[in-house]
Amino acid sequence: xxxxxxxxxxxxxxxxxxxxxxxxxxxxxxxxxxxxxxxxxxxxxxxxxxxxxxxxxxxxxxxxxxxxxxxxxxxxxxxxxxxxxxxxxxxxxxxxxxxxxxxxxxxxxxxxxxxxxxxxxxxxxxxxxxxxxxxxxxxxxxxxxxxxxxxxxxxxxxxxxxxxxxxxxxxxxxxxxxxxxxxxxxxxxxxxxxxxxxxxxxxxxxxxxxxxxxxxxxxxxxxxxxxxxxxxxxxxxxxxxxxxxxxxxxxxxxxxxxxxxxxxxxxxxxxxxxxxxxxxxxxxxxxxxxxxxxxxxxxxxxxxxxxxxxxxxxxxxxxxxxxxx
Numbered sequence: 001x002x003x004x005x006x007x008x009x010x011x012x013x014x015x016x017x018x019x020x021x022x023x024x025x026x027x028x029x030x031x032x033x034x035x036x037x038x039x040x041x042x043x044x045x046x047x048x049x050x051x052x053x054x055x056x057x058x059x060x061x062x063x064x065x066x067x068x069x070x071x072x073x074x075x076x077x078x079x080x081x082x083x084x085x086x087x088x089x090x091x092x093x094x095x096x097x098x099x100x101x102x103x104x105x106x107x108x109x110x111x112x113x114x115x116x117x118x119x120x121x122x123x124x125x126x127x128x129x130x131x132x133x134x135x136x137x138x139x140x141x142x143x144x145x146x147x148x149x150x151x152x153x154x155x156x157x158x159x160x161x162x163x164x165x166x167x168x169x170x171x172x173x174x175x176x177x178x179x180x181x182x183x184x185x186x187x188x189x190x191x192x193x194x195x196x197x198x199x200x201x202x203x204x205x206x207x208x209x210x211x212x213x214x215x216x217x218x219x220x221x222x223x224x225x226x227x228x229x230x231x232x233x234x235x236x237x238x239x240x241x242x243x244x245x246x247x248x249x250x251x252x253x254x255x256x257x258x259x260x261x262x263x264x265x266x267x268x269x270x271x272x273x274x275x276x277x278x279x280x281x282x283x284x285x286x287x288x289x290x291x292x293x294x295x296x297x298x299x300x301x302x303x304x305x306x307x308x309x310x311x312x313x314x315x316x317x318x319x320x321x322x323x324x325x
Contacts, residue, residue: 013155016147020156023142024163035121035137035168039070040175044091046072051105053154054097054161061095061165068173077109085112095121097165099141099157101129110134123164125157139164199283200276202319203297203312210234211310214242214264221263222250230315232294235267240307241296243267271296275303276311284319293317 039046046065050058058074065072075087085108088094094113098106101124113120114134122135125143132138141164147155210228212221214237225233225247235243245267273296274283283295297312 009149013147016145017156017159020144020147021160021163023144024160024167026142027139027164028167031137031139032168035139036171036175038093038119038121038137039095039168039172042091042093044071044089044093046070046093046095047075047088048072048095048097049075049077049106049109050097051077051103053158054099054103057158057162057165058095058097060162061169064166064169065172068169068176070172070176075109077103077105085109088113088118090116090118093119093121095123095168096131096135097123097161098129098131099125099154099161101126101131103131106131123161197280197324198276199274199278199280199295199297199314200312202280202283202324203276203314204230204318205312209310209313211236212263213237214267215262217262218250221245225250230294230313232313234271234296234310234313235263236310239309241271241273241298241310243269244271244296273298273303273308274314275300280314280319280324283314284316284324287316287319 046062048058048062048065049055055074055076062072062074073087075085094109096106096109101122107130110120110131112118119137120135121137121139122131123139123141124131125141126132127138127140132140141157141160144156144160145151146153146157208228210224210230210233212224212233212235214235221233225231225245231247233245234241235245243264245263249266249268272286272290272292274286276297276299287293287295293316295314296310297314298308299311302308302311
């Protein structure tokens with residue numbers, strides 16, 4: 001088989017699935033609305049189940065729900081026969097996937113849920129299937145054309161099931177007013193988590209900041225700068241930012257060093273400041289553009305005011321250490 005034939009077959013498979021996925025719109029009916037409402041108001045855990053490829057999809061959707069702060073886990077119906085059913089409580093919600101809806105391994109889980117009145121959202125393509133008959137809310141998957149050469153290997157059917165799960169998750173997120181800030185709490189590591197970090201999440205504050213009163217002299221500034229090790233010192237007048245001195249500025253002044261020399265003579269006035277809610281990645285971009293290693297951080301309240309209160313300091317090393325790119 002030549003390269004042209006390989007790419008033709010791949011494109012054909014993709015085109016079939018893209019076309020079949022459009023049928024997802026048929027699912028967005030009153031039953032879908034009830035399913036979302038049941039998930040939003042669930043007082044326990046949202047438990048997903050499925051066998052084979054439906055089980056793999058159930059695992060993925062469960063992981064998505066957990067990642068947005070909705071307590072969830074996957075329960076293998078086969079393992080459930082050996083004690084895992086004890087994890088499922090009356091206040092929980094079961095969401096079970098089976099494209100045919102007649103998977104024999106689901107029977108005991110369905111009987112257990114019905115016996116203890118545990119709510120079930122069933123997802124299947126056959127309305128007369130065992131799964132949908134046992135479910136409180138029935139989400140009927142449309143019949144789709146599989147994308148393989150035989151037309152029987154689960155391809156389009158697994159794709160549309162996964163899409164349904166993601167639609168449930170994103171709709172529930174909206175109902176629960178899920179935000180980037182909340183997502184960051186559940187994803188402290190990784191590329192997504194680091195991309196959501198703000199300036200206030202990275203900055204040093206309080207006694208860790210190298211600050212000094214504008215009336216102090218060169219010798220006192222040098223001592224504080226050596227202690228704090230950020231390469232700068234911020235000059236304050238009362239509580240407001242008056243100026244900035246870098247370690248380079250101090251080194252250049254050593255030639256004409258006078259221990260009682262006031263800092264205001266060579267400090268940089270109106271230093272660059274950023275808002276505390278600026279994305280950390282944007283702060284790094286500013287540092288690279290301006291060729292500087294530190295930024296002063298102020299609150300939203302003081303950002304547009306002439307007199308700014310120092311809230312924190314970001315150093316480029318903090319950004320790089322946190323994985324900001």
